[in-house]
Amino acid sequence: MTEPRLITLPTLDHGDVTLTCPPWCRGHDDHRPDTYRADILHKGPDHTLTFRAAEVLTAGLAQSPYATLDAPELGGRTVGVSVYPPGRTVTPVDLYGLAASLDSFADRIRDLADQLHTILAGGAR
Structure with a gap:
């Protein structure tokens, strides 16, 4: 975990968006500038269950601070845990x-x- 930090991300619909990353967020190195603001995603490190080098299940903290719905099961504004499979936040x-x-x-x-x-x-x- 790190300290909360301000970051600025370019978005297609709102230009540069400045927001605070929560301490558990691993960063936004994979953010693309053609992303919409609602698609900004804070993601923590994944915890992975593997068997014979195959990924069986992963889980990690996730939050979409500008999601249009605050539905955690859809990766909403509330912090949740993203589980894959089945590919949903719980x-x-x-x-x-x-x-x-x-x-x-x-x-x-x-x-x-x-x-x-x-x-x-x-x-x-």
Whole structure:
């Protein structure tokens, strides 16, 4: 995290827009000058779940301070967490639900590993 900082970004519809980046924002190196003001996006670092070098799930803080709707699930003005897949911004309650689903899925994967181990050892099929 860094300190909040003022930045100026060129936009297609409002010219140069000066705004404050939140401390968790990783910067705007990927900002394009042909972007509309409503599409300005503060994005924090992604937390990525990988398996065998393949990206399975990513999540990170996101905010569109000039979004036309304040709908966090659409990446609105309120800070949310962007999750991909499914490619949407979620609320804290949604994140707890996702974590519970991942815990449950991990249990099912362990059960499959046990079943496979038994089968490969010549046990029940």
